[in-house]
């Protein structure tokens with residue numbers, strides 16, 4: 334009885350995964366706003382980005398940061414030009430992906446790319 338239940342559950346899980354893959358994702362629409370991303374990954378001394386910059390990030394942190402920065406790049410800032418935004422957010426996304434991939438020097442690259450002030454001074458509305 335027990336094994337029947339768990340194999341049914343396994344089958345259901347497989348079906349769910351398959352359904353998820355089949356659904357078409359809209360490639361260029363962000364699912365999180367800039368504010369949400371800032372709150373979720375950047376704001377405060379104990380934020381995800383702060384922990385990563387201190388060398389305390391683990392693989393799950395890097396993956397989450399890669400996701401958040403990808404979402405960030407899909408957004409459009411209400412201030413500043415898009416070319417500058419794309420350059421900054423893509424650099425950040427690439428740095429987070431390098432961390433997730435365990436590339437050497439990735440942490441230094443991330444610390445350079447995650448410059449709050451450099452981005453806020455150009456793109457954050459007053």
Ligand code: HEC
Nearest residue numbers: 367368371375376377382410421422447448449452456457
């Ligand atoms: C690539 C650009 C970029 C980087 C890097 C960045 N931010 Fe932001 N951040 C923004 C933009 C744009 C806004 C304004 C969003 C809006 O209100 O439209 C913002 C807003 C915020 C806010 C206000 C969010 C709210 O609740 O309205 C906080 C807090 C914040 N950033 C913290 C940080 C910190 C801390 C860092 C560095 C560790 C950082 N940000 C790095 C672009 C960036």
